[in-house]
Amino acid sequence: MATLGAHKKHKVTVVGSGNWGTTMSKLVAENVKAYPTLFEEQVDVWVYEEEVTLPKESRHYDPSSELASKPQKLSELFNKLHENVKYLPGITLPSNVVANPDLVDSCKDSTILVFVLPHQFIPRVCDQLAGKIVPYARAICCTKGVDVSEKGIRLMSEAIGMRLNIYCGALSGANIATEIAQEKYSETTVAYDPPPMDSRAPTPKGSPNASMVDLISPSRPVPSERSARLKALPNEYPPLSHENVRKLFHRPYFHVRIVDDVVGVSLGGALKNIIAIAAGFVDGLGWGDNAKAAVMRVGILEMVKFGKEFFPDSAKTSTFTEESCGVADVITSCMGGRNFRCAKMATERGESIYEIEQKELNGQKLQGTSTAYEVNSFLKHQGLESEFPLFTAVYNILEGNAKPEDIPELIEPKI
Template structure:
């Protein structure tokens, strides 16, 4: 029996993914059912003076005019406004929505998911609880009682929508599922490598958002590439050390896959965290204000992740905070507890070996 795929989410990255997945499902009829449902949070939009439901417009014009304008979707990608209908009958679930909505979405569909289903998360963030940062794949796995992997990488959605070559990292515990996901996602312009360390891959996707804020602070100060690259290098060191200390990720080679250093560099030069990190310093506005002005409904994760990371370090004692001076400094700048140019004072005696 062919696999049936559903995409849960329809922002610019979700729509880009649905475009690639839909094309692959149409081309690989022996592996996948052709129709791909894409769950779309229903909203009203105005196009040329006429009001549409977003799902109605997508299905009529094969374009997500709000989140990925100018890019055509294949005819077999169908926008569905009810997530329960969107996942009906599917055994492959692709989660690509803001991380803060994953838990509630999973709760709403947990009684309808096929017992043989498996999932993958493309959500770059953690589920933040009072005491911990939980992997989104674990949220999906524990709520739906199915296995869940992760896909992360240097993936700016608009560039991939234009079919500019990019890489990503797929992580699954089960290699056979990983190979199926490669068939789901791989395109001539999109290459996915497979690894088995889901936790390390997700740590990369979430922690790099903290460092990208720091890169934005550097831009706001008018610093050049030397300074930004120092932030990236030291940030990568702290990411690896934190993932090992708190999550047992000892295989540091994962951090040199696309999900690690490549995603960190890309985000630090072209991502929304860097853009808004710069504006946070130059305008004095809050992240919430900047989100409303610049992100078209999307959210940042970096400052919230930085706050939780700081609290986790603080709970272990002052010595642990001192081991991660860049994480600590970015958190303090994000909370207006210190000025952006004071970051460099914190880095003068950065630990050389973490």
């Protein structure tokens, strides 16, 4: 229910319209209609404009029609057919989802920005938006992963929040977009915990200065004074409580749990790919389900340790061991994910995972291998490789310094 005194409604924009972004726009649009006192009915989706022809998978494909061969603008087809024919063909979208190819226009007046962009586009898109959004808007980042380098760890949500000078939470879970678009049951975790904000803070102008977008290293956390510079949501709007944020994402087929731990949710989505590679290596040896489950369990505990070691004030054990973004996403990734499958094939065929990647992935890249290298470079710099024996074993196998058969010995706790 809207709170007493609130007479404005939240406008929601989904920034990004790939497979996952379009799926998010579908479920968000279903929810804004379900809670008309909280949210404006129209949900804008920013579409990176391109010319497309109707694929066979589209619900509107008709080989005899002109549409089948004539290239048209993706956003126009989207709004005419209520279908993203390129990235989510075959799924009808609610009529209150509107594709908008103008980034700034799509986010204008929106109080809730749902970011679903490929990783590498986040800085550029945020820089285009900076200073042109509602200053008290809130964001949720649905892009998985973190930036890790020798110097430190930066969450996607932090990159967005700092560039736009707004609060940004995170959404991650055992979520294969196409299954959710088909309304097959799944769960997710939303991390949302805005700090106290100053209702008198001035409207920020333009991009924050360069130091704000620097890497967050363990020794240099986000400045605590930052929260005081964030602008509070005016009282005219319904509060963005956990309850109301949940209403935006929860569906009968998409169960949402809300937590405070943005760091844990973000780390889970990145580190699980290293675990999936380890599980694939071991499964490829034909060692059976005991061994695979053991590697997964050890991996989950290394996630917990990673969170506690480098984010002692924020990452919580339960985020990794009890939430969809942790244990469930590890399970899904180790059952049939791309990293798992390629690592398993590599062991079975006695080839390197890079050879498998080239042969099997049609030019797509594995995320797990780059994450394993980045995390290793960070751990090495901290002198903590031996504290994370499974992550380190994966790196050493990728480097050719160890074999999958060595994993039990490499991760064996010393008596």
